Amino acid sequence: MTRAETSRKTRHEVLAEFRSGEILAAARRVFARRGYDAATLDEVAQEAGIAKGTLYLYFPSKEEIFWAAVRERMLELRQRAQSAMRQAEGIQARLRAAIAVRGELMRTDAEFMRIYLTEFGHLCAHPTRYRKPFRELYLAMARDLAEVLEAGMKSGELRPGPPLELALTLQFLLRDCFTARYMGVFADDGLNLENFVFELFWCGVRPQSARPHPAVKSAAPPRRLQKTR
Amino acid sequence: MTRAETSRKTRHEVLAEFRSGEILAAARRVFARRGYDAATLDEVAQEAGIAKGTLYLYFPSKEEIFWAAVRERMLELRQRAQSAMRQAEGIQARLRAAIAVRGELMRTDAEFMRIYLTEFGHLCAHPTRYRKPFRELYLAMARDLAEVLEAGMKSGELRPGPPLELALTLQFLLRDCFTARYMGVFADDGLNLENFVFELFWCGVRPQSARPHPAVKSAAPPRRLQKTR
DNA sequence: TATAAAAATGACTCACGGGTCAGTTTTATG
DNA sequence: CATAAAACTGACCCGTGAGTCATTTTTATA
Numbered sequence: 001m002t003r004a005e006t007s008r009k010t011r012h013e014v015l016a017e018f019r020s021g022e023i024l025a026a027a028r029r030v031f032a033r034r035g036y037d038a039a040t041l042d043e044v045a046q047e048a049g050i051a052k053g054t055l056y057l058y059f060p061s062k063e064e065i066f067w068a069a070v071r072e073r074m075l076e077l078r079q080r081a082q083s084a085m086r087q088a089e090g091i092q093a094r095l096r097a098a099i100a101v102r103g104e105l106m107r108t109d110a111e112f113m114r115i116y117l118t119e120f121g122h123l124c125a126h127p128t129r130y131r132k133p134f135r136e137l138y139l140a141m142a143r144d145l146a147e148v149l150e151a152g153m154k155s156g157e158l159r160p161g162p163p164l165e166l167a168l169t170l171q172f173l174l175r176d177c178f179t180a181r182y183m184g185v186f187a188d189d190g191l192n193l194e195n196f197v198f199e200l201f202w203c204g205v206r207p208q209s210a211r212p213h214p215a216v217k218s219a220a221p222p223r224r225l226q227k228t229r
Numbered sequence: 230m231t232r233a234e235t236s237r238k239t240r241h242e243v244l245a246e247f248r249s250g251e252i253l254a255a256a257r258r259v260f261a262r263r264g265y266d267a268a269t270l271d272e273v274a275q276e277a278g279i280a281k282g283t284l285y286l287y288f289p290s291k292e293e294i295f296w297a298a299v300r301e302r303m304l305e306l307r308q309r310a311q312s313a314m315r316q317a318e319g320i321q322a323r324l325r326a327a328i329a330v331r332g333e334l335m336r337t338d339a340e341f342m343r344i345y346l347t348e349f350g351h352l353c354a355h356p357t358r359y360r361k362p363f364r365e366l367y368l369a370m371a372r373d374l375a376e377v378l379e380a381g382m383k384s385g386e387l388r389p390g391p392p393l394e395l396a397l398t399l400q401f402l403l404r405d406c407f408t409a410r411y412m413g414v415f416a417d418d419g420l421n422l423e424n425f426v427f428e429l430f431w432c433g434v435r436p437q438s439a440r441p442h443p444a445v446k447s448a449a450p451p452r453r454l455q456k457t458r
Numbered sequence: 459t460a461t462a463a464a465a466a467t468g469a470c471t472c473a474c475g476g477g478t479c480a481g482t483t484t485t486a487t488g
Numbered sequence: 489c490a491t492a493a494a495a496c497t498g499a500c501c502c503g504t505g506a507g508t509c510a511t512t513t514t515t516a517t518a
Contacts, residue, residue: 035351035354040474040476041475042475042476050497051496052476052498053477053479053496053497054495054496054497056478057495057496061476062476062477117350117354118351119350120350121347121348121351122264122347122350125264125343125347125412135412135414139414156436157435159436162420165409165415165416169402169405169406169429172401172405173398173401176398176401177398179350179353180394185364185397187391187394191391196391200395201429201433201434202434202435203432204429204432205378205390205431206386206431206432207386269504269505269506270506279466279467280466281467281506281507282468282507282508283465283466283467284507285508286465290507291505
């Protein structure tokens with residue numbers, strides 16, 4: 001076997017990869033619509049335009065399909081966040097970059113977002129085969145952030161605190177605020193979510209100057225409590 | 230029918246209420262262990278020490294049992310939070326009181342906490358019969374908090390900002406941090422969760438004095454990144 | 459104690475969906 | 489084109505669990 005042959009993917013492998021990708025995309029749509037438990041593999045197969053049996057040529061079980069669909073996106077997210085943070089300079093810019101990458105994903109991949117938002121609790125808490133790898137990936141992203149925070153604390157740009165816990169907190173805030181926006185609880189306009197989260201994380205709510213919370217457009221007065229919607 | 234008769238509960242009603250309570254408590258234990266979907270009514274009945282058919286004398290469906298079990302505790306939580314906030318004086322004390330009440334529930338009712346943490350996403354997002362009332366109750370609690378925040382903004386104790394969004398954010402933070410603690414991701418010692426959340430919400434992470442983040446015990450140095458556990 | 463009403467029971471039904479596999483179609487090869 | 493291998497199909501199998509109801513047990517009453 002030549003070098004070229006070992007490094008190049010065979011026609012079969014390329015096709016298999018393509019098909020897997022299609023299946024995972026279809027799966028994300030269905031899991032987003034129904035949630036993990038209510039989703040059926042019949043529906044996933046239909047969505048992917050193949051027969052149910054074919055799913056089992058590419059994946060061994062429903063659980064594996066789900067986890068593969070989620071992992072794919074999480075790995076991408078981590079990659080992008082890492083490189084965005086590396087490119088930025090200074091603690092503020094790095095945090096904003098990390099936030100922006102997550103915001104970007106939320107905006108562009110509604111299916112993944114919905115899965116992430118609704119299944120997060122189960123992903124973390126219930127003893128499925130994929131709980132451990134999920135936690136590890138989630139924690140790894142938090143650790144990437146925590147390194148930035150820790151560097152900021154050393155340089156004096158941040159006040160000292162527990163870096164990993166603060167990093168997790170920031171990840172939580174982002175997920176939650178996007179959930180809330182998605183659910184229609186957060187105002188749809190006049191509130192830049194990424195800015196809102198950054199500002200809160202950075203400054204908190206107490207008054208330190210006459211400057212208003214920058215999440216509010218200066219034109220608009222502080223919003224009044226809104227009715228349920 | 231005399232006045233006394235209309236206001237007093239009959240023996241039958243008292244017993245029925247007691248039995249319902251037992252069922253809901255058993256249901257909370259089972260839903261906490263298994264999650265909504267994996268929980269079976271056979272197990273709930275066994276846990277309650279009754280036959281499955283008996284469940285249906287008190288509740289019409291699995292969904293209703295679940296929602297009744299959750300609602301009961303959420304209503305209690307709201308009551309307690311309201312009265313705690315009313316008793317406290319000043320914005321700081323009121324926020325701390327609201328946090329303390331939630332922390333207290335998390336500490337004393339592990340079953341409810343686990344349900345709340347793991348099913349939150351589904352509760353919010355999926356079109357079940359109980360989604361709307363759940364959202365309303367959750368939002369109502371946020372609005373209670375938001376009123377306090379808004380008063381603080383008017384009095385200048387807080388910088389201006391969107392009150393409902395900030396209130397929701399605080400609720401999110403609390404749930405998430407308790408989830409993290411519960412999952413063993415947050416440090417088990419040296420980190421007072423209620424204090425940590427309050428401080429972050431109040432001050433953010435940027436340096437404003439030499440004072441370290443009070444969430445860290447002064448004796449302990451800032452914690453290093455920890456390995457997955 | 460006799461008897462009727464209320465409460466409780468648990469075996470049963472039935473729809474559902476994950477997973478299988480014998481049979482069919484497509485593709486690769488000589 | 490012939491033939492074998494690979495890919496795909498979907499009807500079927502089977503465990504599961506929500507919800508039912510004929511029967512039994514308990515309670516209230518006269």
